[in-house]
Amino acid sequence: MGALLNQRFLILAMLAVVIAVLPFVFPSSYYFRVASLVWVSALAAIGLNILMGQAGQVSLGHAAFFGIGAYSVAIGPTHLGIPSWAALLIGAALSAVLAYLVGRPILRLKGQYLAIATLGLGVRGALVISTESGWTGGPDGMPVERLTLFGWRVSGSYTWYWVTGALLLVGTWIALNLDETPTGRAFRALHDSEVAAQVVGVDVARFKLQAFVIAAVYGSIAGSALAFMNGFINPDQAGFLHSVELVTIVVLGGLGSVVGSIVGAAVLVTLPQALTVFQEYEHLLLGLIIIVSMIFMRNGIVPSLSGLFHRKART
Amino acid sequence: MAEFLQFLISGLTVGAVYALVALGFTLIYNASGVVNFAQGEFVMLGGMVTVFASAAGVPLVLAAFIAVVVAIVIGLLLHRLAIEPARGASAVTLIIITIGASILFRGIAAIIFDKQFHKLPGFTGETPINILGAAVQPQSFWVLGGAAVVVVALYVFLEHTILGKAVLATAANRLAARLVGINTTTIMAIAFGGSAAIGAIAGILVTPITLTSYDVGTLLALKGFAAAMLGGMGNPVGAVIGGLLLGLLEAFGAGYLSSTYKDAFAFLVILIVLFVAPQGLFGRRVVERV
Amino acid sequence: MVTKAKLKTSLVAGAIVLGVPQGALAQDTIKIGSVLSATGPASFLGEPEDKTLRMYVDKINAAGGVNGKKIELVIYDDGGDANKARTFATRLVEDDEVVAMVGGSTTGTTMAMIPVFEDAKVPFISLAGAIEVIDPVRNFVFKTPHTDKMACEKIFEDLKKRNLTKIGLVSGTDGFGASMRAQCVKVAPNYGMQIVADENYGPRDSDMTAQLTKIKNTAGVQAVVNPGFGQGPAIVTRNYAQLGMNNIPFYQSHGVASKSFIDLAGAAAEGVRLPAAALLVGDKLPESDPQKKVVTEYKQAYESATKQPVSTFGGHAYDGLFILVEAMKRANSTESEKIRDEIEKTRGFVGTGGIVNMSATDHLGLDLSAFRMLEIKGGDWNLVASGS
Numbered sequence: 001m002g003a004l005l006n007q008r009f010l011i012l013a014m015l016a017v018v019i020a021v022l023p024f025v026f027p028s029s030y031y032f033r034v035a036s037l038v039w040v041s042a043l044a045a046i047g048l049n050i051l052m053g054q055a056g057q058v059s060l061g062h063a064a065f066f067g068i069g070a071y072s073v074a075i076g077p078t079h080l081g082i083p084s085w086a087a088l089l090i091g092a093a094l095s096a097v098l099a100y101l102v103g104r105p106i107l108r109l110k111g112q113y114l115a116i117a118t119l120g121l122g123v124r125g126a127l128v129i130s131t132e133s134g135w136t137g138g139p140d141g142m143p144v145e146r147l148t149l150f151g152w153r154v155s156g157s158y159t160w161y162w163v164t165g166a167l168l169l170v171g172t173w174i175a176l177n178l179d180e181t182p183t184g185r186a187f188r189a190l191h192d193s194e195v196a197a198q199v200v201g202v203d204v205a206r207f208k209l210q211a212f213v214i215a216a217v218y219g220s221i222a223g224s225a226l227a228f229m230n231g232f233i234n235p236d237q238a239g240f241l242h243s244v245e246l247v248t249i250v251v252l253g254g255l256g257s258v259v260g261s262i263v264g265a266a267v268l269v270t271l272p273q274a275l276t277v278f279q280e281y282e283h284l285l286l287g288l289i290i291i292v293s294m295i296f297m298r299n300g301i302v303p304s305l306s307g308l309f310h311r312k313a314r315t
Numbered sequence: 316m317a318e319f320l321q322f323l324i325s326g327l328t329v330g331a332v333y334a335l336v337a338l339g340f341t342l343i344y345n346a347s348g349v350v351n352f353a354q355g356e357f358v359m360l361g362g363m364v365t366v367f368a369s370a371a372g373v374p375l376v377l378a379a380f381i382a383v384v385v386a387i388v389i390g391l392l393l394h395r396l397a398i399e400p401a402r403g404a405s406a407v408t409l410i411i412i413t414i415g416a417s418i419l420f421r422g423i424a425a426i427i428f429d430k431q432f433h434k435l436p437g438f439t440g441e442t443p444i445n446i447l448g449a450a451v452q453p454q455s456f457w458v459l460g461g462a463a464v465v466v467v468a469l470y471v472f473l474e475h476t477i478l479g480k481a482v483l484a485t486a487a488n489r490l491a492a493r494l495v496g497i498n499t500t501t502i503m504a505i506a507f508g509g510s511a512a513i514g515a516i517a518g519i520l521v522t523p524i525t526l527t528s529y530d531v532g533t534l535l536a537l538k539g540f541a542a543a544m545l546g547g548m549g550n551p552v553g554a555v556i557g558g559l560l561l562g563l564l565e566a567f568g569a570g571y572l573s574s575t576y577k578d579a580f581a582f583l584v585i586l587i588v589l590f591v592a593p594q595g596l597f598g599r600r601v602v603e604r605v
Numbered sequence: 606m607v608t609k610a611k612l613k614t615s616l617v618a619g620a621i622v623l624g625v626p627q628g629a630l631a632q633d634t635i636k637i638g639s640v641l642s643a644t645g646p647a648s649f650l651g652e653p654e655d656k657t658l659r660m661y662v663d664k665i666n667a668a669g670g671v672n673g674k675k676i677e678l679v680i681y682d683d684g685g686d687a688n689k690a691r692t693f694a695t696r697l698v699e700d701d702e703v704v705a706m707v708g709g710s711t712t713g714t715t716m717a718m719i720p721v722f723e724d725a726k727v728p729f730i731s732l733a734g735a736i737e738v739i740d741p742v743r744n745f746v747f748k749t750p751h752t753d754k755m756a757c758e759k760i761f762e763d764l765k766k767r768n769l770t771k772i773g774l775v776s777g778t779d780g781f782g783a784s785m786r787a788q789c790v791k792v793a794p795n796y797g798m799q800i801v802a803d804e805n806y807g808p809r810d811s812d813m814t815a816q817l818t819k820i821k822n823t824a825g826v827q828a829v830v831n832p833g834f835g836q837g838p839a840i841v842t843r844n845y846a847q848l849g850m851n852n853i854p855f856y857q858s859h860g861v862a863s864k865s866f867i868d869l870a871g872a873a874a875e876g877v878r879l880p881a882a883a884l885l886v887g888d889k890l891p892e893s894d895p896q897k898k899v900v901t902e903y904k905q906a907y908e909s910a911t912k913q914p915v916s917t918f919g920g921h922a923y924d925g926l927f928i929l930v931e932a933m934k935r936a937n938s939t940e941s942e943k944i945r946d947e948i949e950k951t952r953g954f955v956g957t958g959g960i961v962n963m964s965a966t967d968h969l970g971l972d973l974s975a976f977r978m979l980e981i982k983g984g985d986w987n988l989v990a991s992g993s
Contacts, residue, residue: 027700028699028700029695029699030692030695030696030698030699030700031700033692033695033696033699034692037688037692052407058407105590106586106589106590108590108593109589109593110593111406112350112544112548113544113548113589113593113594113595113598116540116541116544116585116589117585117586117589119537119540119541119582120541120582120583120585120586121582121586123578123579123582124579124582124583127576127578127579128579130778130783131575131576131778133783133787138780138783138784138787139713139778139779139780139783139784140711140712140713140716140735140737140780140783140784141687141713141716141717143716143720157695157699226688230688230691230717230720231720232687232691232716232717232719232720234687234713234716234717236686236687236688236713237688240537241533244414247407247411248411248414251407251408251410251411252411255405255407272689273692273696276681276682280425280426280643281422281426282422282682283418283419283421283422283425283644284419284422284423284426285422286415286418286419286422287415287416287417287418287419287420287421287422288415288419289415290411290412290414290415290418291397291412291415291416291419294401294404294408294411294412294415295397295400295401295404295412298401298403298404298405298408299405299408318818318822321814321815321818321848322814322815322818325812325814325815326815328812329811329812332811425644425648429913430643430644430648430649430652431649431652431865431913432649432835432836432839432865432869433869434868434869434871441871441872443846443847443848443849450814450847450848450849451847452847521811524811524812525811525812525840526811526836526839526840526869528836530644530645530646530648531809534809566812566814566815567815569804569806569815569816570815570816570818570819574804574805574806574815574816574819575778575805577807578807
C-alpha cells in the first residue's frame with residue numbers, strides 16, 4: 001500500500017514537473033497551444049479510461065459529453081446570461097445527470113451492443129447541435145465568450161497552458177486515487193469478469209453507472225476548457241469522429257493506465273502536427289503508425305513499455 | 316400509394332447496401348471476433364477501382380472484376396499483415412488496428428486515385444422505370460438483385476461446402492474448431508477475403524446511384540455496423556434484415572416524419588430494439604464463462 | 606519505480622518536442638500562410654485552392670517575386686476540422702510568423718481561425734462562402750467568394766423575372782447548405798417569395814428521393830432551390846430527373862460551380878440554373894467583358910497544370926492571392942498592418958469572381974453583378990440572357 005501511494009505521488013510529481021519545465025523549451029506560443037490541446041484531450045481520455053479501462057465498458061459516443069460541456073459555456077453566457085464559470089459547472093452537472101439517466105438502461109448492454117447504443121446517442125447529440133442553429137449556430141459553430149474569473153479575463157495561449165495543465169493535474173490526481181478506493185477495486189473486478197464480480201457481491205450495475213457518470217463529467221469539463229480556449233466551438237467536437245479519436249487515445253496509451261491516457265493524447269495530438277512535413281502522405285503515415293504501435297504494443301504504449309522495462313530489470 | 320412505393324424502393328436500395336456492409340462485418344466477426352472498421356473502405360475500393368479502370372479503357376465488366384480482385388488482395392493483406400501479427404490481443408486493440416487500417420486505406424486512395432467524386436454509368440441505362448406511380452432507377456434492381464445473389468451465394472457456401480462449414484464451426488467455437496483440425500488462420504483469411512469481395516461488389520453496384528470518392532467508407536462502415544447490431548452481430552440473416560430495416564427507417568423517416576432528424580429517428584429505433592432485445596433482433600445469447 | 610515514471614513522462618515531453626520542425630528564418634522572403642481543407646469532406650474546395658496557390662506562387666517567384674522578394678508559401682491541411690484549423694492558424698502566426706494568410710476553405714474553419722488573426726493583427730483573406738465571415742466587418746478579415754446571401758438574391762431575382770413565387774427548398778445540412786438556407790429564408794420576403802416546402806438531407810446521404818417526393822406532392826411549388834455543395838446536389842439533381850420533376854424550374858447554388866457537377870449529374874443537369882462567377886463561362890463571354898482575359902488565362906493555366914476541370918473554388922484562391930500580392934506591392938512593405946490597409950483599399954481588382962471594390966465597411970467588394978445566371982444546356986454552362 002505504501003509503495004502504491006508512493007507511485008501515485010511520483011506520477012503526479014513527474015507530471016507537475018513536465019508541465020512546469022516544458023515552457024522553458026518552447027520556442028513560441030504555438031507550442032503552448034499544442035500542449036494545451038494535449039492536456040485537454042488527456043483529461044477527456046482519463047475520464048473515458050475510467051469507463052473503458054477500469055470498468056471495461058466501451059463508449060463510442062463520449063464526444064457527446066465533450067460537446068455538452070463545450071456548448072454549455074457557449075450557450076449559457078450568450079443566450080441565457082449565465083456567468084461562464086457557472087455554465088461550466090452546469091454543463092458538468094447536466095452531463096452527469098444525462099449519463100445517469102441514459103446510463104441505467106444502456107449499460108445493461110454488452111460489448112459491441114453498448115458501443116452501438118452509445119454511438120447512437122452520440123449521433124443524436126451531434127445532430128441536435130447542428131440542427132438547432134438558433135441556439136448553437138448550426139454546423140458552422142458559434143463563438144464562446146471569454147472566461148472571466150473574479151475580474152480576471154482568462155485568455156492567451158500561455159494562460160490556457162497553465163489552466164489546462166492544472167485541470168489535468170487535478171483530473172490525474174482524482175483518477176489515481178479512484179484506483180485505490182473500493183470503487184476502483186470494484187471497477188477492476190468488473191473489467192476482469194462481470195459475472196465473477198457479481199458473484200463476490202459487487203453491485204455491477206451501480207458501479208458501471210458510477211464509472212459512466214464520472215467519465216461524462218471529465219468529458220464535459222474538458223469540452224468546456226477547449227471551448228473557452230478556442231473562443232469558438234462547432235459540432236465536430238461532439239461528433240462520431242471525435243469519439244473515435246478519444247477511444248483511440250485511450251487504447252493507444254493503454255487501457256486502465258492513467259499515464260497511458262496522457263501519453264496517448266500526446267501522441268495523437270502531436271502526430272498530425274509532426275506529420276505535416278509529409279504533405280499528402282500524412283494520413284497514410286498516421287494510419288500506419290496506429291497499426292504498427294498496436295501490433296507491437298498491444299496493451300498500449302505505457303503498459304507495454306513498462307512491462308518491457310520490468311522484464312529487462314528482472315533478467 | 317405511389318409515395319409509399321417510392322419510399323419503399325428508395326429505402327430497400329440503400330438498405331441493400333447497408334446489408335452487404337453488415338454482412339461483411341458479420342463474416343469477419345464470426346471467424347475472428349474482430350469488428351472491422353475498415354469494412355467501408357472495401358466498398359470504396361470496389362467503386363473507385365472500377366471507375367479508374369474503366370476510365371483507362373478497360374470494359375466495365377472486366378473493370379468490376381479487377382476491382383473485386385484488388386479488394387480481396389487488400390483484405391488478405393489486412394489480415395496477414397495487421398490482424399494476424401496481433402493475434403491474441405484484446406478485441407478493442409484489434410478494433411483500433413482496423414481503424415488505423417481505414418485511415419491508411421483512405422490515405423493511399425487519396426494519393427493513387429484523387430479526391431474528386433466519380434460516377435459509373437447505370438448498367439442498363441438510366442431511364443427511370445414507372446412502377447405504379449413510383450419512379451425507379453434501373454440500377455436499383457441491380458443493387459437489389461446483386462445483393463440477393465451475394466446472400467444466396469454466401470448461404471450456399473456456408474451450408475453446403477466443407478470450407479463453409481469450417482467457417483461456421485470456427486464461428487461457433489474457435490477452440491473446438493482448432494481441436495477438430497480446422498486451420499483457423501486459413502478460415503480467418505477466407506473471411507477477410509470474402510468480406511472484402513462482398514464490400515467491393517456493394518461498391519460497384521451502388522456507385523451508379525450514389526457516386527463514390529476516396530472517403531465514402533466512413534459513413535458506410537458506421538451505417539453497416541449499426542445494421543449489423545440491429546440484426547444481431549454474428550448472424551448473417553440478421554445482418555441482411557438489419558441493413559434493409561435501417562434503409563427503410565431512413566427513407567420512411569425522411570418521407571413521413573422529418574428529413575432533418577431521419578438519422579436520429581433511425582438510431583432511436585435501434586436503441587429501442589436493443590433495450591427490448593439486448594443482443595439485437597436475431598443475436599445469439601452468449602453466456603459469459605468465468 | 607522512479608525510472609518507470611521518468612520513462613513515461615519523458616515520453617510525453619519527447620512527443621511534444623519532436624512535434625515540429627524549426628522554421629527557417631530568411632529575411633529575403635515573404636512568408637504567406639494558408640490553412641486549407643485539402644482532405645476530408647470539403648476537399649473538393651481545398652484541393653483546387655491548394656493547387657492554385659502553389660502554382661501561382663511558383664509563377665510569381667519565377668517572375669522575380671514581390672518587391673524583389675520571393676514568396677514562401679506555408680500550407681497546412683486541416684482536414685475540414687475546425688479545431689485543427691485553429692491550431693494551424695496559431696502555428697502560422699506564432700511559429701511560421703507569416704505576414705498574411707489566404708485560406709480557410711469552409712465557413713466553419715474560417716470562423717474558428719478568425720480570433721487568431723484578429724488578435725495577432727495579421728490579415729486573413731478567407732475563401733469561405735457565408736456572409737458571417739465579413740458581416741460584421743472585422744479589421745483583419747477579408748474574403749473573396751460571393752456570399753450565400755447574394756446567391757439567394759440572384760436566384761430570387763431570376764425567379765421574380767419568371768413570375769415564380771412559390772418555392773421549395775431542399776438543403777444540405779452541412780455548413781454551406783444550412784447557412785445558405787437560412788439566408789434564403791431571410792431574404793425571401795424581400796422578393797415576394799413564399800417558401801412552401803423546406804426539406805433537408807445529410808451531407809453524405811446517397812438518396813434524396815424521399816425528400817423530393819414530398820416537395821413534388823406539395824401543392825403549388827413553382828420552383829425548387831437546392832442550397833448545398835459537394836456530391837449532394839449532384840444526387841439531388843439526378844433524383845429530381847428520376848422523379849420526372851423537370852417541368853418545375855430547378856436552381857442550384859454557386860456551391861456546385863465546377864464542371865464535375867455536370868459530369869456527375871449527367872443528362873439530369875439539363876435546364877438547371879445557378880448563379881456563378883464568370884470563370885465558368887470564360888469562353889462564352891463577349892470580348893468586351895473586363896473579366897474575359899483573367900478568367901480564360903486562369904482556366905487555361907489551371908487545367909493544363911492539373912489536368913482537372915477548373916472550378917470557381919480554385920478561382921477564389923487566385924483572387925485572394927493576387928489581392929494580397931497587389932496590396933503588398935502598393936504597401937511596399939512586409940508589415941502586416943500596412944498590408945491590411947492596402948487590402949482594404951483594393952479598387953477595380955479584376956478577379957475570377959468579379960470586380961472587387963473593397964472599403965472600410967465592405968471586406969468583400971463584390972455586388973450582385975459579379976454573379977452570372979447560368980443554365981446548363983448540352984452538358985455545358987450557358988449565360989442566361991437577361992430578361993428570359
